[in-house]
Amino acid sequence: MKLDSKEVWHGSHPQHKLRMEYTEIPFRCDGCKEAGIGLKYSCEACCFDLHRTCALAPSPITHPFYKKCEFRFYSRPPGLVMRVCDACRKDVLGFVYHCTTCGFDLHPCCANLPQRLEDGERAFFLAIKISSTCHHCGLKGLGWSYRSECKNYNLHVSCVKDLLVESWRAMYLNLDKDKVRDIQTTIPSLRATMQTHHQHRAGVGKVRHCCQIAAGALRIIISAILGDPTAIIAAVVGGFISK
Structure with missing residues (x-):
């Protein structure tokens, strides 16, 4: 693979160079087959896209x-x-x-998920396992999670991916209106889960603050999972959970 600042040759697509682009429209990486957003390497002629991480993957x-x-x-x-x-x-x-x-x-x-994520106000740390339940699925389970610094907030990486798939199907694949409504109520339910989790032991102000943490966590965790953990992307994907 030959690399310069804006273009690469990649063995998975030998026909053409791939040019670095920035997109706020979700795409499916033709390398790992996972969702992406933000920086990517793309061949417009062939509709071929790679995460930046996939295009520049070092080994070992x-x-x-x-x-x-x-x-x-x-x-x-x-x-x-x-x-x-x-x-x-x-x-x-x-x-x-x-x-x-x-x-x-x-x-x-x-x-390449960052070990630490922060949005200027709070920090979240990647954990290989958690001792308390995920605030989306309610389970501990296998797989990595992001955990708040206070250790009160946990979210499986897999749960974030599930939320993204559901929301994007509704937004971009023109699902029927009933299905869209179901999904739109599923995504913000994380805030309600946080509120229920804390309301029995905290005042209204503390509950509100905890729900704000939930929203902030989703924004920065989603952006990291999509391969571009930047503030700009975090703001874009924040719209998925604010409706």
């Missing part, structure tokens, strides 16, 4: 959660059995980082 890499592992990049899942990302617990359908020694798999964007 290490990860602080798996200190004994060496992850190598594969353009397709190795072996004959279905692989599952150990971060988000979603199927691996394309590009993947795989450790042959331990058998762990990571989507490229998951492998």
